[in-house]
Amino acid sequence: MVKKLTFSAAIAVGCLLSAAPLAAETLVVGNWDGYMPPDLLENFAKEQGIEVEFTPHATNEEIMGKFMTNRGEGYDVVFLSSPFAQALNKLGLVAELDHAMIPNLANYYEEARALPHDPGNRYSAPYSWGTTGLCYREDLVEGTPDSWNDLLDPSPANKGKVTMLQTDRWLMQPALFMLGYSVNETDPEKLAEARDLLIKAKEGLLAYDDTTFYSKLVSGEAVLVQGWDGWCNYGIAETDQIKFILPKEGADLWVDTMIIPAASENKELAHAFIDYVLRPDVHSWVASNILYKVPNEAAMAEVDPALIETFPNLGMTPEELMKLELVEDLGEGQRAFTRSVQEVLSAN
């Protein structure tokens, strides 16, 4: 406990330090580590003749924590998933995007301009999008997975060799889809049904795993996992025996976005950065590098077709994605949702 308290103190002091005014021409970008090409920031800095500072975060939750303590001061552009952008916007911590300063917004697919969490991209610019499905070892799994039930109630041969995601919104998804409910369900009775299904599923589960599930597939420790499309691609990159499939009961649509904190002191440069990312050559380099789909029509047209052949889920069209349900912030429903998640995780 002592350790943890001093740790949070260190964070608090770190926040104080990062809140100190920066040189006007330094752009501070917060993104997941490894979620953009390594040379992207450098190239932008060179083009603009400015400095760029990169502050990595491991999870959406981590960057949200920073916003809670200092309102996002010290950041100019932050990458985070749409429900979190949505919550920050409701808290008034996000700047409105000035479309005149981001002409490359025109490169977006029509669908990316009408996403339910932010129609018209008023405060968030989609960076990548995708879905969550089943990722499996074709040569090791028994049968051909096509249903969330293959994960919730694995066949005897697959038992103990499946993993599921642990982050609350994704942990509940297999059960919610199996029951035909929304990914944004907050009705306690429906959540209780999903909870019971997930508690039963723990019997056949190897582990909950958000970060190394594709390595477990590569080693053969797991044969079937719940995973994000782009992360499944990291497994496919190592062995072509790994496949990705969307279960027949449905799947979610997630969108990772770029936002500018209202507290940013470099809004002009921040807009220029977003515009730079959305440039077709840059954004297609992003897609080819991180192996995630980007919502940029002009950029996707530039992605090498051979790459899409190797990683078929890169080729999912916006029409296909729009049939899926967007993960949205739950507002007051979050408490009931988290409680169900806790009940699942703590059940023996």
Next chain:
Amino acid sequence: MRRPSASLLLMAPGLGWLALFLVVPAVIVFLLAFFQRGIYGGIDYLFTLENFERAIDPLYLSILWQSALVAGQATLIALLIGYPAAYAIARAGPRWQAVLLVLVMLPFWSNFLIRTYAWIVLLNRKGIINESLLSWGLTNEPLALLYNQGAVVTGLVYNYLPFVVLAVYASLARMDRSLLEASEDLGAPAWRSFLRITLPLSLPGVAAGAIFVFVLSIGNFITPDLLGGGRIQMVGNLIYDQFLTARDWPFGAALSMALIAIMLLLLFGQALLVRRASARRAEA
């Protein structure tokens, strides 16, 4: 008159450090526990006791109980392994003692996470232990060594064992050898001397080591996550999830306060035990 001010001066950096990085954050967490979560995860500064009411919900109490159970198992096993080791070190020659003590502390030279991942490499279904057992024909199927409570307890014992060894060693090394000689002269067999003299005198060390292991284990959230595969939920994970995933800082703060209260009670109990033991020593 100069003395107290000099010692105050010497203590100032340490006290200042503690005040800044321990007391202030603890006070902040304490205060947070009395506010409400905003709809979108911020903090509404309205006074409430609801967070404490929620903390005693059977769901959270069962997680606390589960954590205490896991921490208790880790403590017991660490004592059973650590006490004989400390005893052997205390009886070794002075030169060996130094070497052995360095060996006990050696694991601290590498990163906690790396050591935990090393256990994953050892224990997983395709890991070194399972592959060896299979190739020697000792098992036909890989054993489920990882992602269960046993793996979590193993990881906790491994990480915190040095604390037990060092604490018990410290109390054994301080022991007055002439007591044992006297006991021997009076005809007591070795086991009786151990039970009547060595063990009682080393109890404060045992208590200190046990508290270390228990307190560090019950608040740990990385080991259950990595070695338990998230299947074992401990109170540390619960608090972590409230602060980060649920963005419910006030409730996370209330849970933290409950955990701190339990730890303070344990430390208080240990202090009491030490005082009684030293009082007994004074009588003897």
